[in-house]
Amino acid sequence: MPEALADRAYYAIRELIVSLDLRPGSVVNERELMERLDLGRTPIREAVRRLAQEQLVEVFPRRGTFVTTVEIRDLASICDVRSALESHAARIAAERANDADRQELVALIAELDAEARYDDRALMAFDQRIHFAVYRATHNQFLVATLEEYYLLALRIWFLALEQPRELEQAVLQHRDLLEAIVARDGAEAERIMRAHVDNFETAIRRVLLET
DSSP states (O other): OOHHHHHHHHHHHHHHHHTSSOOOOOOHHHHHHHHHHOHHHHHHHHHHHHHHHTTTOOOOTTTTEEEEEOOTTTTHHHHHHHHHHHHHHHHHHHOOOOOOHHHHHHHHHHHHHHTTOOOOOHHHHHHHHHHHHHHHTTHHHHHHHHHEEEEEEEHHHHHHTTOHHHHHHHHHHHHHHHHHHHTTOOOEEEEEEHHHHHHHHHHHHHEEEEHO
């Protein structure tokens, strides 16, 4: 039960940080989070320790805990890591995906084919579902944890670009070829598409931020 509460606190606080509801540089107030999330001090502290390891908060002795800042100059470095690791993940996902993984990916392809219109938050949530499904299909828990960490760091920067999200919509909706390559067990093609996707996504984010 304590672990379940700590997980609940972790995911809730992480969402507040990534969505910028807890602003970069703001103080992480334990008491406020306890009241907001209806959780005790122990799970909140466990969650904060975990978030510090993922570079979403910083702990300063005698000063307090603060949400890490969002630096646009970090985008290139984050995407360097994502481009290398996600393209590798796409390749091994194509090699290791089991029947359940492929069924999930086929269902995501069907959603893409439905050509639904997404609001900002729904579009971002859909992109996250696609990427996390690919990560899980690698069946490498250490790779999954690392990929999720860097994806969320990039996601915070994406939230800064919400003033003009339509340019980014196509980057999300173009995942069909990637998912098809993984389902078809074409590792080389999946790797190529994922690398191009991450690189193009960085370019799109940077262009939107420069225009805002």
